[in-house]
Structure formats: C-alpha cells, structure tokens
Amino acid sequence: MIVADKKPVEEIIGYVRDCKKVLVLSCNECVTVCEAGGKKEAGMLASALRMYFANQGIADAQVDERTLERQCDQEYLEEIRDIADQYDAIVSVACGVGVQFTAEKYHSIPVFPGVNTCFMGVTEHRGLWTERCQGCGQCILAYTGGICPVARCAKRLFNGPCGGSSNGKCEINKDLDCAWQLIIDRLIAIDRLDLYEKLFDIKDWSTDRAGGPRKVEREDVQI
Amino acid sequence: MRLTYPTSFRIVRVPCSGTVDVKHILRALEKGADGVCVIGCMEGECQYKTGNLRARKRVEQVQRLLNAIGVDGERAQMYNLSSSDGPLFAKYAEDMDERIRKLGPNPMKHKTKPAA
Amino acid sequence: MSVKTPSKMEKIMAAGHLGVTSECGPPRGSDPEVIKEKAELLKGCVDAINVTDNQTSVVRTSSLATCIHLKLMGLEPILQMVTRDRNRIALQSDVLGAASFDIHNILCLSGDHQSFGDHPQGQNVHDLDSMQLAWAVRKMRDEGTFLGGNEIKRPPEMFVGAAANPFADPFEIRVPRLAKKIEAGVEFIQTQCIYNIDKFEEWVRQARDRGLTEKCYIMAGVTPFKSAGMAKYMKNRVPGMDVPDDVVKRMSDTPKGKQSEEGLNICVETIQRLKEVEGVAGFHIMAIEWEEKVSEIVERAGLLPRPEIN
Numbered sequence: 001m002i003v004a005d006k007k008p009v010e011e012i013i014g015y016v017r018d019c020k021k022v023l024v025l026s027c028n029e030c031v032t033v034c035e036a037g038g039k040k041e042a043g044m045l046a047s048a049l050r051m052y053f054a055n056q057g058i059a060d061a062q063v064d065e066r067t068l069e070r071q072c073d074q075e076y077l078e079e080i081r082d083i084a085d086q087y088d089a090i091v092s093v094a095c096g097v098g099v100q101f102t103a104e105k106y107h108s109i110p111v112f113p114g115v116n117t118c119f120m121g122v123t124e125h126r127g128l129w130t131e132r133c134q135g136c137g138q139c140i141l142a143y144t145g146g147i148c149p150v151a152r153c154a155k156r157l158f159n160g161p162c163g164g165s166s167n168g169k170c171e172i173n174k175d176l177d178c179a180w181q182l183i184i185d186r187l188i189a190i191d192r193l194d195l196y197e198k199l200f201d202i203k204d205w206s207t208d209r210a211g212g213p214r215k216v217e218r219e220d221v222q223i
Numbered sequence: 224m225r226l227t228y229p230t231s232f233r234i235v236r237v238p239c240s241g242t243v244d245v246k247h248i249l250r251a252l253e254k255g256a257d258g259v260c261v262i263g264c265m266e267g268e269c270q271y272k273t274g275n276l277r278a279r280k281r282v283e284q285v286q287r288l289l290n291a292i293g294v295d296g297e298r299a300q301m302y303n304l305s306s307s308d309g310p311l312f313a314k315y316a317e318d319m320d321e322r323i324r325k326l327g328p329n330p331m332k333h334k335t336k337p338a339a
Numbered sequence: 340m341s342v343k344t345p346s347k348m349e350k351i352m353a354a355g356h357l358g359v360t361s362e363c364g365p366p367r368g369s370d371p372e373v374i375k376e377k378a379e380l381l382k383g384c385v386d387a388i389n390v391t392d393n394q395t396s397v398v399r400t401s402s403l404a405t406c407i408h409l410k411l412m413g414l415e416p417i418l419q420m421v422t423r424d425r426n427r428i429a430l431q432s433d434v435l436g437a438a439s440f441d442i443h444n445i446l447c448l449s450g451d452h453q454s455f456g457d458h459p460q461g462q463n464v465h466d467l468d469s470m471q472l473a474w475a476v477r478k479m480r481d482e483g484t485f486l487g488g489n490e491i492k493r494p495p496e497m498f499v500g501a502a503a504n505p506f507a508d509p510f511e512i513r514v515p516r517l518a519k520k521i522e523a524g525v526e527f528i529q530t531q532c533i534y535n536i537d538k539f540e541e542w543v544r545q546a547r548d549r550g551l552t553e554k555c556y557i558m559a560g561v562t563p564f565k566s567a568g569m570a571k572y573m574k575n576r577v578p579g580m581d582v583p584d585d586v587v588k589r590m591s592d593t594p595k596g597k598q599s600e601e602g603l604n605i606c607v608e609t610i611q612r613l614k615e616v617e618g619v620a621g622f623h624i625m626a627i628e629w630e631e632k633v634s635e636i637v638e639r640a641g642l643l644p645r646p647e648i649n
Contacts, residue, residue, distance in 0.1 A: 009291045047249040052292040054331040159470040163504035164578040171578035172452045184509045
C-alpha cells in the first residue's frame with residue numbers, strides 16, 4: 001500500500017485559516033490502513049479545525065468531513081460533485097495521488113494535502129510501516145531473492161553490499177537492516193547463492209522517474 | 224462510604240477505557256465540555272490487557288492536538304484507578320475539577336456547531 | 340599479469356615489486372597550496388597518490404582538479420570517483436577529463452552515504468554502483484566506446500581499481516564479492532584498514548584459492564593510530580572496521596606521550612608481516628591528516644627506495 005504520515009495540524013491550519021467552509025476528504029484505502037487519512041483521522045482533523053476556528057472567534061466557519069472509497073478513481077471522486085462547489089477549500093487526507101486527482105477533477109477549488117505521502121510499503125506491526133518498493137518499472141526481484149536493493153539499500157547497490165554493512169545492519173542507521181544481508185540470507189535459504197555471483201547489468205532507469213512521468217497503457221483492456 | 228465528588232462531573236460509562244477514541248474526547252470538548260477525564264483500570268490490570276494503555280496514548284494525542292490549536296491540552300486527562308477504590312475516585316474528581324476551574328471555561332463553549 | 344596501461348603503479352606491480360600508495364584529501368576550500376604541501380610530503384616515498392572524492396560526503400575541492408594539481412607536480416594520481424554524486428553522463432565525462440590530463444589510475448567507489456556529511460538533506464544519485472563504474476571504465480578503455488555505444492576518440496587509458504573490505508558482513512560473500520569485482524574489470528584492490536591480520540590473511544588465502552590474486556593486485560590498506568582514543572573510535576564507531584581488542588589494549592597500555600609512536604610501530608609491523616603473504620601486491624597507507632609520517636612508515640617497513648620504472 002501507499003504509506004503516508006499525518007501532517008502537523010498547525011501546517012494544515014496555515015493552509016485553511018482564511019477559509020470559511022472546509023471539506024476534509026478522506027480515503028478508505030491505503031491511508032486508512034496506515035492510520036493517516038481514513039475516516040477516523042479525518043474526523044479528528046475536522047474536529048480540531050472546528051475547535052481552532054471557534055477558539056479564534058470565527059463563529060461562521062464550517063468544517064465538514066467526507067470519506068470516499070478511493071480518491072484515485074473518477075467514479076468515487078464524482079460522489080462529491082454536487083457538494084464540492086459550496087466549499088472554499090478541500091483538505092484531502094488521501095495520499096498525494098488522491099490530492100492531485102481531486103485537484104484535477106475540481107479545478108476551481110483549492111485542494112490542500114493533509115498528509116505527507118511517504119512510500120509504498122507494508123505494515124510490520126501496528127504503528128510501524130516500512131518501505132518495500134520504489135516502482136522502478138523493471139522488477140528484478142527474481143534475481144535478488146525477493147528483496148529489492150533499489151528500495152531497501154540506501155545506495156541502491158545492485159552488486160552486493162557496500163563496506164558499511166555491519167552485523168546485518170546498514171551503516172546509515174543501526175535500526176535499518178542491510179538489504180544485501182537480507183538478500184544473501186535469503187539466497188542461502190533458497191540455495192541460490194550462485195545468483196549473487198552474476199554481475200548485474202547497468203540498469204535502464206528510463207522506466208523509473210528518470211524517464212519523466214510514467215504511464216501504463218493497456219490496449220487489451222481499453223474499449 | 225457516602226463520599227462526595229464535584230457535581231460538575233458527568234459520568235459516561237464505557238466497558239473499557241480502551242473503547243474511548245480520540246474522536247470521542249474531541250467531540251465532547253467541541254460541544255462545550257470544559258474538560259474530559261478518562262479513568263481506566265490500574266496499568267497492568269486491564270481485562271483486555273492493553274485497553275488502558277491505549278487510552279493513555281489517545282489522551283496524550285488529544286493533549287498534543289489541543290495545544291497545537293491553541294487550547295490548553297490539560298483539559299484532557301487520564302487517570303488509573305482500581306474499581307473498588309471509591310476514595311481515590313473522589314480525589315481524582317476533585318483534582319480534575321480544580322485543574323479545570325483554574326483553566327476557566329472551555330473557550331469553545333457555545334461557539335462551535337459540530338457538523339451534522 | 341601483463342601491463343595494459345601507461346600507469347606507473349601498474350608497471351611497478353607487474354614487474355613484481357610491492358606497490359605503495361597513499362592518499363591526499365582535498366581541502367575544504369580552494370587553496371592549491373594545501374594540496375601541494377600534502378603532496379610534497381609524499382613525493383618519492385609512494386608510487387601513486389589516491390585523491391579522495393568528497394570523502395565522508397563532506398564538500399571539498401573536486402578529486403579531478405586535485406589530481407590535475409598532483410599531475411602537474413610530476414606525481415602520479417589515482418582519481419577516486421564515487422557513484423553517489425554523478426550519473427553515468429557525468430562519470431564518463433570526468434573520466435574523459437582525467438584522461439585528457441593523462442591521469443592513468445581510477446578507483447571506483449560507491450561513496451559514503453550523504454547522511455554522514457555536511458549536506459545530509461541532499462539527494463544521492465547511484466545511477467551505477469562501484470562495480471558497474473569499473474565495468475564502464477574498462478569498456479571505455481578496452482572497447483573505446485561509451486556506455487551508450489558511441490565511439491570514443493582517444494579512449495582513456497586507466498588502470499582500474501576498487502576498494503574491498505575483507506572484514507565486512509555478510510561473511511559468506513567476502514570472497515565472492517571480490518571475485519565479482521574482478522569479473523567487472525577491476526585490476527587492483529585497495530583494502531579497508533587492516534588491524535585483524537589473521538582474518539585478512541584468511542581472506543587472501545581464500546582469494547588465492549580461487550585464483551583471484553592472479554587476476555588482480557591486492558594492496559593491503561593500513562592506517563597508523565595516532566592515539567588510543569583513535570583506536571577505540573575506529574573499533575566502535577566506524578562501520579565495517581575490525582580492530583581486535585589486543586590492538587586497542589596495546590595502544591591504551593602505552594603512556595599518552597608515546598601512543599603515536601606505538602601506532603606507527605603497529606603499522607610498520609603489520610606491513611612487515613603482510614609483505615610475506617603470497618597474494619599481497621602492495622600497500623595502501625592511509626595516514627589520515629598525518630601525511631608527514633608516510634615516508635617514515637615506508638622507510639621503516641623496508642619499502643624504500645621506490646623502484647624507477649618508465
């Protein structure tokens with residue numbers, strides 16, 4: 001899933017302090033799972049904003065909340081078509097994708113981000129999410145024991161660990177696993193350490209963000 | 224025991240302090256409560272193991288949020304109490320009442336109109 | 340091993356002599372005198388001088404510019420290049436730039452992570468890794484083409500090196516990793532500072548068993564301790580460093596005024612012992628901000644005079 005983290009409420013107040021009617025728009029997908037921008041978090045944010053306005057003596061401010069199934073799909077975003085116009089601003093607590101798609105679909109309404117979108121990752125346990133994929137566009141996991149050096153090595157090295165790998169940890173942080181230690185452990189476990197000996201070709205980064213904004217176009221499913 | 228505690232208290236009974244969410248506390252404050260105190264079982268004695276620990280973290284979250292929007296975070300408090308300890312309950316209630324009186328009325332009182 | 344480039348250090352090691360290199364860290368400013376003073380201290384006692392490339396991710400005068408200063412002084416530089424700060428376009432361009440000044444040695448590195456340096460909020464590049472850079476330079480030299488396939492007019496003639504840490508984890512791939520570097524085209528290796536001699540000898544033995552010492556010159560890295568504090572720091576704080584307890588003890592048992600002398604003794608003893616190890620082709624002496632002691636170390640270790648080779 002896409003993992004996000006809450007923005008400080010002070011920052012969000014900075015965006016909307018001059019607005020009279022604000023819609024806090026949450027998303028039922030990834031940001032709900034990572035507890036950054038689901039229905040619950042939107043409720044908290046909306047409540048905090050209402051109290052902020054009241055405390056400032058702005059009695060006529062109105063802050064509403066609404067949750068969409070997803071903000072990255074048109075049909076769900078259409079659900080607020082009838083009400084969107086009445087707001088001075090939308091705070092989207094979806095990931096950056098949701099914020100942008102909302103802004104795109106509601107062209108004349110300011111849309112502000114309510115979370116910091118961080119990475120694609122997993123829930124290791126409640127309250128701890130870690131990165132797994134950077135979407136480089138050409139998956140090499142078949143050769144690296146199912147562990148990605150692009151996403152999980154601080155230097156995204158393709159041919160083994162740097163000299164800073166120590167006791168299985170990365171040199172930049174003792175709490176961070178060395179991706180190459182994980183890869184080697186896994187290659188040993190599946191009895192494929194021979195894969196390590198093969199020199200990795202220079203990567204074609206044109207399918208990564210280096211190649212500019214990307215798209216996937218599938219004619220077989222287009223009508 | 225015939226103990227007295229401040230009449231300012233409204234008691235909301237919940238099965239476990241762990242069922243009290245951040246949103247509930249915020250909503251009470253938003254609607255004009257001068258303070259919210261969550262009283263859970265003694266730490267280590269939760270029937271559901273971690274309910275009271277979660278409650279404490281949520282109260283702390285509310286405190287941070289209130290401070291961030293310019294409302295005194297002290298308006299939310301967490302206490303731990305054994306269910307048979309009436310005198311201590313009365314004392315905590317006095318404490319809370321005194322603390323809130325020092326802060327004065329909730330600045331949001333009668334100003335907010337929570338969303339429908 | 341046959342000589343493939345005009346590199347003096349390559350010729351010296353190919354002739355069977357032990358090679359000796361040291362290093363010169365460029366200054367955190369633009370004063371060329373600092374470079375010249377440091378380099379002057381190394382004149383005559385080493386075959387080539389590594390010039391670090393923004394080491395520990397701290398901004399300094401560029402490695403290439405500093406190499407040119409050394410070259411103009413008649414010294415032989417080793418251009419260190421990290422893949423942290425440049426993509427394949429910039430790397431190849433700098434290789435050509437160095438080649439245009441007839442700089443004949445390059446050391447390919449991934450570089451310390453920028454979080455260690457003075458710009459921890461910066462972006463890193465890592466378009467290639469260190470092995471891929473070595474491969475790229477070999478391709479430029481041997482095939483006379485860029486990575487993109489176009490022909491290079493007057494290709495670089497560079498002796499290609501890399502670093503190796505015989506003590507780094509994971510244990511299982513210490514030697515396979517060396518094999519992979521050599522397969523990528525690495526012709527000389529400079530190792531991490533060696534204090535655990537037994538462990539290093541075991542690594543060289545395994546490399547020898549795989550025939551790797553026949554394909555690549557292994558230069559043993561040494562760094563003299565200036566004090567017991569430095570020994571402890573290296574042991575506890577520097578990632579991937581293996582300093583055995585008895586070495587730390589030897590330093591801390593020495594009275595304060597004599598610790599630097601003892602540090603030099605340890606360094607000289609290490610070189611003398613490793614000179615006898617089959618598969619060790621030379622020494623890389625990293626006297627960190629202590630360049631004035633390199634000549635003493637080289638002399639006491641019996642590595643003087645340096646061979647004259649044209």
